[in-house]
Amino acid sequence: MNAQQTCELLSRRLARSEAARKAAESLLEQKSLELYQANQGLQTLNNYLEDSEARSRKVVELMPEAILVYTEGRIVYLNEAALRLLGARAEQLLGTPVIERAGEAYRQQVGEQIQAAIKHKITTPPMDLRLVRMDGSQVDVEVTGTAIQFDNAESVLLVARDISERRMHEEALEYQASHDLLTGLPNRSLLHDRLTQAISRAERYEVRLGVMFIDLDKFKHINDLLGHAAGDQLLCAVAARLQDCVRQCDTVARLGGDEFVLLIDRISDESTVSKLAHRVVESLCQPMQLAGQPHNVTCSVGISIYPQDGQTPGDLLKRADIAMYRAKEAGRNNYKFFTAQMQARLDESLGLERQLKRALEREEFVLYYQPQVSLRSGQIIGLEALIRWQSPELGLVPPSRFIPVAEEGQLILAIGEWVLHSACSQLKSWQEQGLSIAPVAVNVAASQFTHQRIDQLAVQVLQSFELQAKYLELELTESLSMDDPESSINWMRKLKEIGVSLAIDDFGTGYSNLSYLKRFPVDKLKIDRSFIQGVTRDPQDYSITTTIIRMAHSLGLRTIAEGVETIGQLHLLTAEGCDEIQGYYFSQPLPANEIAEMLRQRPQLELAESDQAPYHRTLLLIDDEPQVLASMERLLRGEGITVLTADNAAQAYEILARQEVGVVICDQHMPGEDGISFFGGIKHIYPRTMRILITGENSAPTLSNAINRGEVYRFIAKPWDDLQVLNTVREALHRYEH
DSSP: OOHHHHHHHHHHHHHHHHHHHHHHHHHHHHHHHHHHHHHHHHHHHHHHHHHHHHHHHHHHHHOSSEEEEEETTEEEEEOHHHHHHHTOOHHHHTTSOGGGGBOGGGHHHHHHHHHHHHHHTOBOOOEEEEEEOTTSOEEEEEEEEEEEEETTEEEEEEEEEEOHHHHHHHHHHHHHHHBOTTTOOBOHHHHHHHHHHHHHHHHHHTOEEEEEEEEETTHHHHHHHHOHHHHHHHHHHHHHHHHHHSOTTSEEEEEETTEEEEEEEEESSHHHHHHHHHHHHHHHTSOEEETTEEEOOOEEEEEEEETTTOSSHHHHHHHHHHHHHHHHHTTSSEEEEOOHHHHHHHHHHHHHHHHHHHHHHHTOEEEEEEEEEETTTOSEEEEEEEEEEEETTTEEEOHHHHHHHHHHTTOHHHHHHHHHHHHHHHHHHHHHTTOOOOOEEEEEOHHHHHHSOHHHHHHHHHHHTTOOGGGEEEEEEHHHHHHSHHHHHHHHHHHHHHTOEEEEEEETSSOOOHHHHTTOOOSEEEEOHHHHTTTTTOHHHHHHHHHHHHHHHHTTOEEEEEOOOSHHHHHHHHHTTOOEEESTTTOOOEEHHHHHHHHHHOOOOOHHHHSOBOOSSEEEEEOSOHHHHHHHHHHHGGGTOEEEEESSHHHHHHHHHHBOOSEEEEESOOSSSOHHHHHHHHHHHSTTSEEEEEESOTTOHHHHHHHHTTSOSEEEESSOOHHHHHHHHHHHHHHHHO
């Protein structure tokens, strides 16, 4: 290579080197610019991160939830919400163990939650617990834990939210679900839980417990008479009295309505429960202030004992309920322990209910009819239809046995409809036979009145047999008509528009409100047989009977006495102005064919039988010793006196009802009823009679009291002086006649 070529080569290399240098300088300048720009971006990012951290801290500080950071067993950070929640300053909590802030019952659970968050790097599910504030009070919170890195250390971020208000609402809802809102007592649900727990304890420790089922007597009457506000007041008062009767470990619950239950825990023997039941009955029967007035309320109590009467809450409650109904049947205001006989009776009732259903299907019922007789004409003026059950297995079953079962089993509607159809069908049959028919009275059950359109049913039945409404009378029980008097009045008016006659049955056994009674569009009142049975001998029965008769007449109503069985009852009812009677004295209930024969022959009551015999200086001697009666009769034989005799009080009552008697002489020592008691009764029924007692105890305090009360006019001491007896009788007759 020559020098020229060498120079050209060097020149080219130099040119390439210059170009490379310039390119390198350009690249260096570009990279320097990029580095500068990168530094600017990094600074900007650093500034952003610093701002972001400040904003994040600000957000954490302003969050309403309490936030705590837990590192190695100590609190290393709290926000303001946490300080407010715990009622503390930061220096009081920083560095302290976080576990101390949990209530003692929750500390193990909190520790497990924190360890789970750190170990598994998770956020734990929310946990409800109570935190302890610096003043020792507690606050309900919901807490979650999240594993984080804090200051290069493994930590847990705890977020706590105050749920006190939510817990308060939950507790309120729980209380409402487990307590009776009116009385504040445990309800059925809570009682079941407590009874279940009590049974478990009783089984474990081999002890007994008692269940007491309490039902108020006539609570509906209080509600109807005084209003629901007074009824609520009564329930609250009962709840308070029951709580006063029991121990701290016992439970008083209200199941609803007027039903209460006592759970008596850990009893040693039945006498403990007996004493408590007696205390309950005595406490509740004390007067209560309702609507500003004192009222007496009674209760019926049924008791079951674990384990002999049942080993589940349901069995114990059911059997206490059965015993309570037996207490009601026994007269109310008492208590009964459950017995196997009660269960047997219930089982029999359920069996009878099943047989009743088959009886309806197989048409085993039959109607008997009892004549109703006028005390003015002596003629039959009506018939009462009385159902009987002719069972192939049980024979002739009386209504007193199966009607209550039918009512409990909801069969009474079908039975009542059958009675109405059958009675009207029989009336039509008698009419087609050419008989002069009398109106037939049919009893209406409470459920018929309230659940059936009784007016439409009556119209339908009458039309189907082409009968006039005047031949049908419906008998409504007094308690039925007073259960809902306004509704009763409405139904009665509809029935009266049809032309049906109405009677109130069993009058005097319920709680009639006279302000409603005067508005009832009824035609007659039926005096219950329980009063008629004692009308000749019991002053109260006599007073009730005569009062009903006078009240009915003042309201323009007729009266009919049912259950008349003796001539004495007939005499007295006639004398007091009763309009009609029915009972065995005239006729027992008869089947349809015998009633048809009676309608053909049309027998009459001899009204002369009901007239009281006239007074002819009449004296009645009562002694169970025949020689005493004979001796006294001989003594009085020449005095011009009509002497009647009886050897017991029952005979004497009948004589007094049939015959006007001026003087009654009775021995004190009589079987069944002594002389003073006998005189105490007839003083109210026959106040004008002059009453002379024969006794050997002239210093007895009872005799002095009887004389002071005016029950005894004079007494004759045994052995008597004949002249003294004659003078005493003459004076007594003179006083009676003048």
